[in-house]
Amino acid sequence: MAREFEVNENGLTAEGFKVLDPKVKKAMRLGVLLFLIISVTITALVLVFKNDLGDAYWPLLIICTLIDVVAVSDLIVVPSVFYARYRYNVGEDRIDVLRGVLVIKHMVVPVERIHQVEVTRGPIKNMFGLADVTITTAGGTATIEYLDLSEAEGIATNLNEKVLKILKERV
Amino acid sequence: MTGEKLRFHPSVVLENVVQVAAIIALMFISSIQMMRVEIVMGVLAVLAIAALLLFLRWRRTTVQFNENEIVLERNTVFKMKKSIPYSKIALINVDRGVINRIFGTSKLKVNVNSSKNAMVPEAVMVFKKELADRIKDDLSQHMHSSEPVEYIDEISALQIGPWDVMMHGLFSQSTVQIVSGVFLLGLSVFELYGDVNGGGGFVPLLMFLVVNVLPTIMSMVHYANFKVYRVNDTIYLQHGLVGKYRTSFKSSRINAVRVRSTLASRLFGMSYVEAEVVGLSSDKNSKRPVLCLLKKDAIIEAAMRELVPEFIYERRAMKQPETARYPIAVKAAIVSSLIVLLCVYQTYLMNGFAKEMSLSGLELTLVQNIFTIIGSLLVVATVLWAIWSYRIKEISLGEELFTFVNGVMDRSVTTMSYDKVQIVRVEKGPIARRYGLAIGSVSLLSSIGGGNVISGYFPEEQLDRVHKIVMERMTNGKYDYHKNES
Numbered sequence: 001m002a003r004e005f006e007v008n009e010n011g012l013t014a015e016g017f018k019v020l021d022p023k024v025k026k027a028m029r030l031g032v033l034l035f036l037i038i039s040v041t042i043t044a045l046v047l048v049f050k051n052d053l054g055d056a057y058w059p060l061l062i063i064c065t066l067i068d069v070v071a072v073s074d075l076i077v078v079p080s081v082f083y084a085r086y087r088y089n090v091g092e093d094r095i096d097v098l099r100g101v102l103v104i105k106h107m108v109v110p111v112e113r114i115h116q117v118e119v120t121r122g123p124i125k126n127m128f129g130l131a132d133v134t135i136t137t138a139g140g141t142a143t144i145e146y147l148d149l150s151e152a153e154g155i156a157t158n159l160n161e162k163v164l165k166i167l168k169e170r171v
Numbered sequence: 172m173t174g175e176k177l178r179f180h181p182s183v184v185l186e187n188v189v190q191v192a193a194i195i196a197l198m199f200i201s202s203i204q205m206m207r208v209e210i211v212m213g214v215l216a217v218l219a220i221a222a223l224l225l226f227l228r229w230r231r232t233t234v235q236f237n238e239n240e241i242v243l244e245r246n247t248v249f250k251m252k253k254s255i256p257y258s259k260i261a262l263i264n265v266d267r268g269v270i271n272r273i274f275g276t277s278k279l280k281v282n283v284n285s286s287k288n289a290m291v292p293e294a295v296m297v298f299k300k301e302l303a304d305r306i307k308d309d310l311s312q313h314m315h316s317s318e319p320v321e322y323i324d325e326i327s328a329l330q331i332g333p334w335d336v337m338m339h340g341l342f343s344q345s346t347v348q349i350v351s352g353v354f355l356l357g358l359s360v361f362e363l364y365g366d367v368n369g370g371g372g373f374v375p376l377l378m379f380l381v382v383n384v385l386p387t388i389m390s391m392v393h394y395a396n397f398k399v400y401r402v403n404d405t406i407y408l409q410h411g412l413v414g415k416y417r418t419s420f421k422s423s424r425i426n427a428v429r430v431r432s433t434l435a436s437r438l439f440g441m442s443y444v445e446a447e448v449v450g451l452s453s454d455k456n457s458k459r460p461v462l463c464l465l466k467k468d469a470i471i472e473a474a475m476r477e478l479v480p481e482f483i484y485e486r487r488a489m490k491q492p493e494t495a496r497y498p499i500a501v502k503a504a505i506v507s508s509l510i511v512l513l514c515v516y517q518t519y520l521m522n523g524f525a526k527e528m529s530l531s532g533l534e535l536t537l538v539q540n541i542f543t544i545i546g547s548l549l550v551v552a553t554v555l556w557a558i559w560s561y562r563i564k565e566i567s568l569g570e571e572l573f574t575f576v577n578g579v580m581d582r583s584v585t586t587m588s589y590d591k592v593q594i595v596r597v598e599k600g601p602i603a604r605r606y607g608l609a610i611g612s613v614s615l616l617s618s619i620g621g622g623n624v625i626s627g628y629f630p631e632e633q634l635d636r637v638h639k640i641v642m643e644r645m646t647n648g649k650y651d652y653h654k655n656e657s
Contacts, residue, residue, distance in 0.1 A: 139593025139614030
């Protein structure tokens, strides 16, 4: 594993970044599984209607099969790698998100630049008690994904308080 | 601003149902003649389900106007909780459509200055008209207000004549646009020459007019009578032949200055200057203001000293290190391989086509080889792109400003202030990682919403300096928020 993702006995990296809750893997797998069911159904329909599809049959079958293969690999590989390669840190004055499987991305958002903080969760994340925190700045948004709900709510409250404090100091 | 949880006016459900019905109607309008009872029943069922879901969404959506923020909460399957601090609100619009008028309601649209909602409002709330007006007044009092700038008429700081306007119209077009224009014009002449029955060459000629001639004329009309000057810290800009565009903004609202040049303009040693200014309203046709039209590079430098001295510093340009050639070469190899694969497939198809049509002679040779020729040209272009991409990209990191140089054909030299940086991203792929290289991406609030400025491959520690300096300036007090309103 790349050095920046290695964690100590407290579950923190050398820079103090945190690790996600392991149930993120289950949530991701369920999401991909649902997608896989749909894509396999479409592939099956392509096979059933082979004669009706004419010349489009082979290109469609190849595309559908490729999507199925990617979805299967997503199901087996991606959740574990995503979990292993996702670190975040909400500091006093900045938020860091370090992630990436092939391409490692390090994102830095100064707290001072935050306009708004949003906690969102779809049905799958809701099932697993997970949520995303979306941070909006004037130049774009940054998201910390698959956080434990209480952690997400805590981060959102903490950031909102910090932003309000900064704004009050300026009045 | 009581903090009480409010629900939107129920008419919002009807409005949304009408929108869904309109979308369904649009989808089925073409097949209206073959409408069967089952289809109509199905559509009605979908509409009923949509109405039920929209009703539940309305029931479970609340808004709270707290002391310092608006809190929007939706407790449906897709849960959402959103806080909008009053001081971050940039704009509140009141909209009254037909349904609003029938029910005596108003739609409040709240925009904050952010990329995400430069076009789409951050919150849309429907209330009874009186309540909406009261909320709007209260919110307006809480909003951050910037000093209005009055327009002063002065002599332009730059000499921009009709010749400059014409040159700008012709050569500020992107290289792709110019090349496709030349190709279309050539094609139309070729078709016209070879067509004995008349009418040939009309389509490419029309496309040439749309792609090149029309934008050139529009640019000339837009930038005619160009005038720009600076008084104290305010920049005034006016231009236009038919309608006069007048804009003024404080220099503190400029997030970045970009010196641009196209391949054609560089042949004449010319470039032009754009500024990223947030929240301009007077120039709706060109939201990214041009501070100086195409001029010789020496004049551009003088114009920048006169208009935006805040964005001038001693640049120490850093070229991409030699090892950057490896990730660039890998990218080029992947793109080239895809081109070759596509061309081989297309050539196979074309051979089948040639057999079916029983072509012979020159036509047969052309059909059999056209994709080999196109593919070879594209691969050569990709290799050239890789070589130039390696040579051109630069970064310079100063104390207050930093610059990214980009663009193989159409070049841009973007100078940004650390104090305007919103998000910094540093990305490293598997090849770049081996050589300690990364790509930096900086998010700014641009004139057209959010904007990212991306660097080439540079040592990771150099790119990390960008966010380190941003944070340092905040902690050591060099960052002054008064000068950096966004």
